[in-house]
Amino acid sequence: MTEASHARTARPGAVMDLADLHGSLSDPALLSMNLLNEVAERYPDAVSFAAGRPDPGDFAIEDVHRYLRTWTAHVTGGAPGGAEAARTRLYQYGRTKGVIQDLVARNLATDESIHADxxxxxxxxxxxxxxxxxxxxxxxxxxxxxLATSPAYVGITGAARLVDLPVVPVDSGSGGIDLDDLAARVREAREAGLRPRACYLVPDFANPTGLSLDVPTRRRLLDLAAELDILLIEDNPYGFFGDGIPPKPTLKSLDEGHRVIYLGSYAKTALPGARIGYVVADQPVVRDGRTVGTLADELSKIKSMITVNTPPIAQAVIGGRLLESGFALRETNRDATARYGKKLRHLLDGLAARFPGPSPVTWNRPDGGFFLVVTVPFTADDALLAHSAERHKVIWTPMHHFYAAGGGLRQLRLSCSSLTPEEIDLGLDRFASLVTDLLERT
Amino acid sequence: MTEASHARTARPGAVMDLADLHGSLSDPALLSMNLLNEVAERYPDAVSFAAGRPDPGDFAIEDVHRYLRTWTAHVTGGAPGGAEAARTRLYQYGRTKGVIQDLVARNLATDESIHADxxxxxxxxxxxxxxxxxxxxxxxxxxxxxLATSPAYVGITGAARLVDLPVVPVDSGSGGIDLDDLAARVREAREAGLRPRACYLVPDFANPTGLSLDVPTRRRLLDLAAELDILLIEDNPYGFFGDGIPPKPTLKSLDEGHRVIYLGSYAKTALPGARIGYVVADQPVVRDGRTVGTLADELSKIKSMITVNTPPIAQAVIGGRLLESGFALRETNRDATARYGKKLRHLLDGLAARFPGPSPVTWNRPDGGFFLVVTVPFTADDALLAHSAERHKVIWTPMHHFYAAGGGLRQLRLSCSSLTPEEIDLGLDRFASLVTDLLERT
Known part of the structure; x- marks a missing residue:
């Protein structure tokens, strides 16, 4: 509030105290999300290993126009009155569930062997x-x-905080999830009078760890979820990006008991700027013992109160992309997958070249995805990140942001999905100089 | 769950009980929102006075392409490297606050004399x-x-229910808001140990009542809000659509003390299918007595947990529309405003012709907007709506949906924003036959 505006008015001005706003606004998870979203913009000269941004490759704005025309032609040609149907569907509010679920279902059947109504x-x-x-x-x-595997993507922690839902961390172990820990946490929670509802995880190339569950673990996890009577929330943004390895079946494709809620996104596989994701929620919902619909019906009611519906224009753009690919986005993403694989190998090789063993700096070796984790012999917190960005012009993500219950202070996450090999080299040189500086100081 | 899928699996299937899901899902507000969004699709042969849908007029899909090109040209021409900037801005995730706030600000200055950073x-x-x-x-x-004026738009009631925020109804009276009632409710709430935070209202052509606040009431409301130390949440989707009357100043344009949070939408004035709205929240926020930013900064943090950001492609479409209009959407909407005014007068004249006074059927006479309220001498609930849709092929909205605390059972809302004069006549004939049937029965 400026002095001038104060002087002009006889009415007292409104000032809000953060202490009187929702607690999530003082929560580290929300601050993390903002930091991670905006740190790269704050230091434009720095090489950023922080953002898990997709590589635009040869994307051109004209592609957006073409996708839209492909979808329009599809709707227009679909039935008599199709041109008017396409016009209305693009112009008006649409159904809360969306206007392209049929196309998403065909994509899931083609790429993931998930057969969803x-x-x-x-x-x-x-x-x-x-x-x-x-x-x-x-x-x-x-x-x-x-429940959520820990370390966890800040988006799930933040969403939980927004609805005042506590998160119980489950150890990721070295295989993506520690099943004994999951069982123990569920039992502990129940003994404490709590109601563990679901376990969130990213089974393929998780953010932030890069870890994937092997197939036997997937099957055991489904058995255990049924035994414990909890749901699984499977989030799969990176599943396509295995570096030359055969894809593993999603939990949802192995799910025969409506045990898995599947979260999907076209941000990494089609176009981030359309902001199109989806949820498959085929769980039957009963009321007084009678089936009244599916969980998707209930989620749609909640959505009607949050965004009413997803912008039809953005849905149409993704619909066109799906149509052009013949619903086979995995195939369409083959070049991108190879490109991401090459970058990841370049990053792994670059680390090995700069920190030859035995070194106090170590890292894991994911076989795909956008992320890996480096362990360092010093505290890698936000203060060091600021120092690193300003002095060494290199940005990375402190892992402690992903540990809701504390931890990860000597770990950092590197992503190279949107960097060129030259930028990776430059960034690693700068990162190595940061490490050298710090080790010399101690 | 099908029997077949049951038979195939050894694992017990997941079934969810509505009683174990968030209470909002059993709340009338959410059911209303769904009903109102989808009732017209359920009865495609009926004339619908239910939806407040904008009239597409001569909208063509090509307009979307043109808006997008206009925005692209604007960004491309803005600076060296502009083409790459436009490509990146459309492709990538962007800032959580958005990519077109500068254009929105110019539009607000031009159309509403609101000067927002x-x-x-x-x-x-x-x-x-x-x-x-x-x-x-x-x-x-x-x-x-x-606090919210009652009857209230179901969207605000539902949003409040989702965050477990009780709504205290404030009488709309005949002038849009009863200021004495507002003051009394705030005092009552405080005496009960509660913390009234803000009062939500639609000052221009409210949904569902069609009522508008006159200018002296607007000024008194601002004074009263300062005196009571509450915020005002001004929602203004219909402000352009005065039927030949001069526009009244928005509360926000009269606000000199950051007292008003202003909610805007381009759904009715540009393109519903882009789903672009915005909030102006210039309230200073302090932490431990020190200003740390504005309420908009805090809202942006919450947004990062709900949708991360608004689809840049949809923002670009609206950006192009704003650029093409020279930021003067009110002027661009002059034809639409005339069209809506003509429809409203046709509806009012049609009611007068079919229910000449003295009649047990009465209605109010808004001077603009999308809605009016009819009072009838029988219960106009969802059961009657279903009967009306099936037997008489005419749809309207039972007003009780807009009264969170009960009421409105003998009122219904009519909207004619997306109907032709012929459809209005046909719908009114059918509505008159419904009324005749019911009056004959009693």
Missing amino acids: PESIVVTVGCQEAMVLVLRALRADERDVL | PESIVVTVGCQEAMVLVLRALRADERDVL
């Missing part, structure tokens, strides 16, 4: 909205808790 | 998301309550 799909504004819908539905009262 | 604006997925952001921020604990 289009009515069990809700198209969302990015996968983030899908998380909010699911967690809002599952958080009925203060007894409810969410 | 672009940094105090958050672009949202429809105005609905803006409501969720504001209410989530304001609901810090169980003492907080929202």
Whole structure:
């Protein structure tokens, strides 16, 4: 509030105290999300290993126009009155569940062997909205808790915080999830009078660890979820990006008991700027013992209160992309997958060249995805990140942001998805100089 | 769950009980929103006075392409490297606050004499998301309550329910808001140990009543809000659509003390299918007595957990529309405003012709907007709506949906924004036959 505006008015001005706003606004998870989203813009000269941004490759704005025309032609040619149907569908509000669920279902069948009724799909504004819908539905009262592999993507932690749903961390171990820990946490929570509703995980090339579950672990996890009677929330943004390895079946494709809520996103595989995600929620919902619909129907009701519906124009753009690919986005992404694989190998080789063993700096070796984790012999917190960005012009993500219960202070996440090999080399040189400086100081 | 899928699996299937899901899912507000969104699709042969849908007029899909090209040219021509900037801005995730706040700010200055710092604006997925952001921020604990003029738009009631924020109804009276009632409700709430945070209202052509506040009432409301130390949440989707009357100043344009949070939407004035809304929240926020930013900064943090950002492609479409209009959407909407005015007069004349006075059927006479309210001498509930849709092939909205605390059972809302004069006549004939049938029965 400026002095001038104060002087002009006789009415007292409104000032808000952060202490009187929702607690999430003082929560580290929200601050992390903002930091991670905007740190690269704050230091434009730095090489950023922080953002898990997709590589635009040869994307051209004209592609957006073409996708839109492909979708328009598809709707227009679909039935008598098709041209008017396409016009209305683009112009008006549409159904809350979306206008492209049939196309998403065909894509899931083609790429993931997931056979979903289009009515069990809700198209969302990015996968983030899908998380909010699911967690809002599952958080009925203060007894409810969410389990999530730890370290966890800040988006799920933040969504949970927004709906006042506590998160119980489950150890990722070295295989993506420690099943004994999962069982123990569920039992502990129940003994404490709590109601563990679901376990969130990214089975393929997880953010931030890069870890993937092997197939036997996937099957055991499904068995255990049934035994414990909890749901699994499978988030799969990176599944295509295995570096030359055969894809593993998603939990959802192995799910025969409606045990898995599947979260998908076209941000990494089609176009981030469309912000199109979706949720497959085929769980039957009963009321007084009678089936009244599916969880997707309930999520759609919540969505009607959050965004009413996902922009039809953005859905149409992704619809056109799906149509052009013959619903085979995995195939369409083959070049991108190779490009990401090459970058990841370049990063791994670059680390090995700069920190030859035995070194106090170590890292894991994911076989795909956008991320890996480096362990360092010093505290890698936000203060060091600021120092690194300003003095060494290199940005990375402190891992402690991904540990809701504390931890990860000597770890950092590197992503190279949107960097060139030259930028990776430059960034690693700078990172090595940061490490050298710090080791010399100690 | 099918028998077949049951038979195939050894693992017990997941079934969810509605009683174990968030209470909002059993709340009439959410059911209303769904009903109102989808009732017209359920009865395609009926004339629908239910939806407040904009009239597409001569909208063509090609307009979307042109808006996008206009925005692209604007960004491309803005600076060296502009083409790459436009490509990146469309392709990538962007800032959480949005990519077109500067254009929105120019539009607000031109059309509403609202002079907002672009940094105090958050672009949202429809105005609905803006409501969720504001209410989530304001609901810090169980003492907080929202005031809202009653009857109220179901979107605000639903958003409040989603964040567990009780709504205290304030009488709309015949002038849009009863200021004595507002003061009394605030005092009552405080005496009960509650914390009234803000009062939500639509000052121009409100949904569902069609009522507008006159200018002296606007000034008195601002004075009263300062005196009571509450915020005002001004929602303005219909302000352009005065039927030949001069526009009244928005509360925000009269606000000199950061007292008003302004919610805007381009759904009715540009293109519903882009789903672009926004919030102006210039309230200073302090932490431990020190200013740390504005409420918009805090809303942006919440948004990062709900949708991360509004689809840049949809923002670009609206950006192009704003650029093409020279930021003067009110002028660009002059034809649409005339069209809506003509429809409203046709509806009013049609009611007068079919229910000549003295009649047990009465209605109010808004001077603009999309809605009016009819009072009838029988119960106009969802059961009667279903009967009306099936037997008489005419749809309207039972007003009880807009009364969170009960009421409105003998009222219904009519909207004619997307109907032709012929459809209005046909719909009114059918509505008159419904009324005749019911009056003959009693």
